[in-house]
Amino acid sequence: RKEVEQDPGPFNVPEGATVAFNCTYSNSASQSFFWYRQDCRKEPKLLMSVYSSGNEDGRFTAQLNRASQYISLLIRDSKLSDSATYLCAVNGMNSGGYQKVTFGTGTKLQVIP
Amino acid sequence: NAGVMQNPRHLVRRRGQEARLRCSPMKGHSHVYWYRQLPEEGLKFMVYLQKENIIDESGMPKERFSAEFPKEGPSILRIQQVVRGDSAAYFCASSPPGQTLAKNIQYFGAGTRLSVL
Secondary structure (H helix, E strand, O other): OOOEEEEOOOOOEEEEOOOEEEEEEEOOOOOOEEEEEEEOOOOOOEEEOOOOOOOOOOOEEEEOOOOOOOOEEEEOOOOHHEEEEEEEEEEEEOOOOOOEEOOOOOEEEEEEE | HHHHHHEOOOEEEEEOOOEEEEOOOOOOOEEEEEEOOOOOEEEEEEEEEOEEEEEEEOOOOOOEEEEOOOOOOOEEEEEEEOOOHEEEEEEEEEEEEOHHHHOOOOOEEOOOOEEEE
């Protein structure tokens, strides 16, 4: 099983729709979780951190379910500019005792006019 | 406060040549991470360095690849005798010292796109 798994998509949704992505992780000791956004041929940029029970930032809501070991990202009222790949990232300790952030392969979102 | 700076942005090499990729972390950041991303694929962790130390190189291929982060100057990812399969985007990220496990946020540079002919 991969450490961090995401549905690659693509998710094709009309403008104004609500869309949700999930990301599952295998290490139950993982401590922190993040969503990054990556535009085509650009670097990943931090979208949101997910620390405990989740948080909201405008149209974006991130949730954490520790019991089922997944995080989710909900985007409401989708805009064309939301089209991108969304990467989840999970932070934990590796076998050497150091922090390590593991990225999922990303979920591609295409918002259609 | 400049972000993470990577250069060159694009690098073309012929098979067998060496590629040197440079990364200057954000001011005040002492942790550097290198990732490789193949077209249409996710980020693959390669190596984690602090000043003058390699902390975790579990993602580095055993041969031809090396990384350093000297006391002065940028971090360098070096690929010797490049092959076509090395063609990818190489991203560097940095984070400040002392971040707790709960807040280890990494900031990415714009990447170097390596093309091997």
